[in-house]
Amino acid sequence: MTTIFSARKIITMNPSNPEATHVAVRDGRILGAGSLQELEGWGQYTLDETFKDKVIMPGLVEGHSHAMEGTLWKYTYVGFFDRMDPHGKVWDGAGDIEAVITRLEEANGKIDDPDAPLPAWSLDPIYFNNERVSREQLDRVSTTRPIGIMHASGHILNVNSKALELAGLLKSGINNPGVPLGKDGLPTGELKGPDVMTPVGIHVGFDRDMLACDEEGLIDFAKLCVRSGVTTATDLAARLPEEAVNMMLEVTARKTFPARIVPLRYHHGVTPDELIKHATSLKKQSTDRLRLGKIKVVVDGSIQGFSARIRWPGYYNGAPNGLWYISPEHLRHIINASLEKDLHIHTHTNGDEATELVLDCMEEGLLKHPSRDHRFTLQHCQLADSAQFRRMAKLGMCINLFANHHFYWGDEHYNLTVGPERAKRMNACATAIESGVPMAIHSDAPITPLGPLFTAWCAINRLTASGRTQGEEEKIDIDEALYAITLGAAYTLKLDGEIGSIESGKRADFAILESDPEDTDPTKLKDIKVWGTVQDGRIFSAADL
C-alpha cells in the first residue's frame, strides 16, 4: 500500500535532493521524494492531497526535553509568556503579580475540597523587575488551602502561609540560606533549592512523582509534540524502573501514539556498575517508538541557581562556585565502561569547569577504548569557550546547546551570573559549527516550552527577553538552524540514518507547516503555524487531538 503525499513544498534536508513536491510512503517508511512523475514508478498508489497547500519538513527532533512537560499541565500555569497546553488551549501569560493572583483565584474557585492543595507553575519574577512574590500575596487567594508556585527555572518555589504552617516552618529562628526571612522574622514563602523545596512541596501537591511521567502525562507530552511538529523527542533523565518502562512500552506501542520517545537512564541513585548494567539491559528492550539504553550523567547544577561549576574568575556577583553532582572517579568509570560496552552517554554540564572535566575524562577514556563513532553529547554546555569547542571536535563529541535559555535568562546572565563578556559566548552555536562539532539545540521542556521552530528562532536571533541582541557573532543562519532541529539532533541520538531528513529508506516522519520557513523573515520563524505531524506514515492533525 503506497501513499503519495503532495505538498506546496517539501524541504527534505537531503543534500542530493533538497526540495520536492511529493513524497511516497509505504509501511511507515519513505519510498522517495521528488515529483509525482518520478514517484509513480513505485507502482500503484493513492494520492493524498491533504497537504497540498502545506510545507512538509522532516519531523522535528527534540534532543533535550522531559516528558514531565505533559504532566505539569495538570497544574495551573502562571508563566509570563503565552503557552499552549496539550489540548491546544493557549494560556495568556500573566504580565504582573496581580495577574498571577487572579489566575490562582480562578483556579481556587474551581476546587471543591477546601483542604486540597493548589499547585501552579512557571512563575518568573525576572519579568516583574525581580519583585518577589510573598506569602501574604498568596494568602489573598486562600488562607486555608496550601498554595505553591514552582518557578520556571524549577529551582525556586513560592508558597502561602498555610503551606509553611503544614510543613512546620511558619516560625522564627530559621537559619538557612535557601529560606529568606521577612521583617517579622518569619519565612517570606520563597524557598530556594530542591532540598528546601521538598519539605513544603509535598504539601502543595508537588509530590515525589512530579518528575516521573505517568501514562496520562506521556500521552499529553506526545500531543505537545504533534502541536510543535516534533516526531522524535527525548525524555532526558529518568530512573526507568521496570513498571515505568512497561508503561512506556505499552503506551508508545498504541496505534494512536504519535511520537518516538528516547528516554535516558539517569546516573543518580545507583553505583556506576549498576548504571551500566541497567542501561545494557534496557537497550535490549528497545522498540521502534521507545529507544532505550542511553545514559544521562549530571555533572553540575545550573548557572542561574549558582550551582554550576565554573572556572576562574567565577561568578560575576562573587557567589561561591557551584556543586559537583558526581565525582571525577565515578564519571571516569562510567565513561570508560560505556566506551568499552558501546553505550551512549549524554552529559549535563552547565559551567565550563564541568565541561572541562568531561573533556579530560573523555580524552583519557578514548586512549583506553578508542571508539570511532561514540557521539557522546554534551548537553546544555552553555558556557563552553572556543578552546573547549576545538577539544570537543578532536574528541568526536557532539553538543546540544540550550538556545531557548539565552532568550529567557540571557539578561540575568549578563547582569548577574557570569557578566557581559561570558554571557555573549553562552550557547555559542556559530563557534560549534565553525569548530566542526555536530550540534543540536534544545528547549529542555518543561523549563522552556517544547517547540523547535521557536528554538531555531532563538539561535538565529539571539534576542533576550528584554529585546537585546546578545552575542551577535554567535548567531546562525536559517539553514543551519533547520539542520540543528532535524538531522543535527538526530545525529546526537545516533538516529540520523533513520530520521531527520526526507529521503528514500527513512521513516515517514514529517512536520506539516502552514508556511515555508525558508521563505520566512527569520525574525518571524517562531510564528509559523504547525498543522501537525506524520509519524511512521500515520497522520496526526493538531486540530483533531
Place this chain on the structure above:
Amino acid sequence: MPEQNKMPVTIIGGYLGSGKTTLVNHLLRNADGKRLAIMVNEFGELPIDADLIEAQDDDIISLSGGCVCCSYGNDLIMAMMDMAKMDPRPDHIVLEASGVALPGAIANSLSLLNDYSLDGIVVLTDVETIRERAGDKYMSDTVLRQLEDADIVLMNKADLVSDNISGDVSSWLAEKSPGAQIIKTERSVVHPTLMLQDFERQPVSGLGMKHHDAGQFNTELVVPDGPVDACQMANDLIENTPGLVRAKGFVKSINGTMQTIQIVGKRAEITPAPEGAEVGVITISVGG
C-alpha cells in the same frame, strides 16, 4: 517537636576512599543495642555481612538488632521524611554523604525538618592523600569546604605514615578545620561514643571522676558551683578541655532557668533544658 524527642543525625562526610563506608560498618557492628538507621547514597559498596541482613527490598535493608540501611538516591530530603514515619523509630540516624557532597549544606537542609536534630558532622580524611586532594584542579574547593564544615575530623589511615608526616597533616587539618576536633584513626576504628551522642550510658559517677576506656576516650563530669553564663561555660570547656570531642549536660543560668549545653567539636548549642534536669555537664575527650 521538643528538642529531646528529635532523632539525632550524624552526618559522615569526606572524599571518596577516605573510609566513610568502613566507618559506617564499624558503627553498625558496634551498635550495642542502639537501633541505627544508616542512610547511604546507594547500596553499591556497603559490605554488610550477609548474616546481619534480615530482608532487603529496593531502597531498604533490614538488619538484625532493629538497625536499617536505606539508600536515598537523588532525593535525600524525601528519604529523611519517609524515615521519620518509620515505626519503631530508630535511635540515631547516620547519614553517609556522597564523596562530593557538602555536609554543611546537608545539615542546613535537615534543619528544616522538625523530626531531626543535628548531632554532628564527622569528616573523614585519608592522611596519605588529603593534601593532594585539597590541591586537585577540580576537587580542591569541595574538599576544603568539607573540612570547614566538620565538627570532628577523622585522620584516617594514620598508621600508614610516619609520625612526622602525621604531625604535619594534623597541623594542616587544624588550620583547614578550625571548628573541629581531630582524631587519629586506623581503618576507621573509633569508639562509637565519639561518633554518636550517647551520654545517657556514660559511666560517670561523681564530681571530677575520670574514666578511661581502653585509652580511647575520657569522660568527666563537670558541675559548676553556682549559676553560670551557659555560653561562657561552653566556650571555656571548648578552650580548656584538651582533646574535647563532645560535651552535654545542664546548667543553671544566671537568670535562674535551666539550660542544656551541647558541644560537638568546637560547636556549642545552648537550648532550654527539659524538666527535671540536674546540673552537671559530661565531657568526652581523647588523648591525655
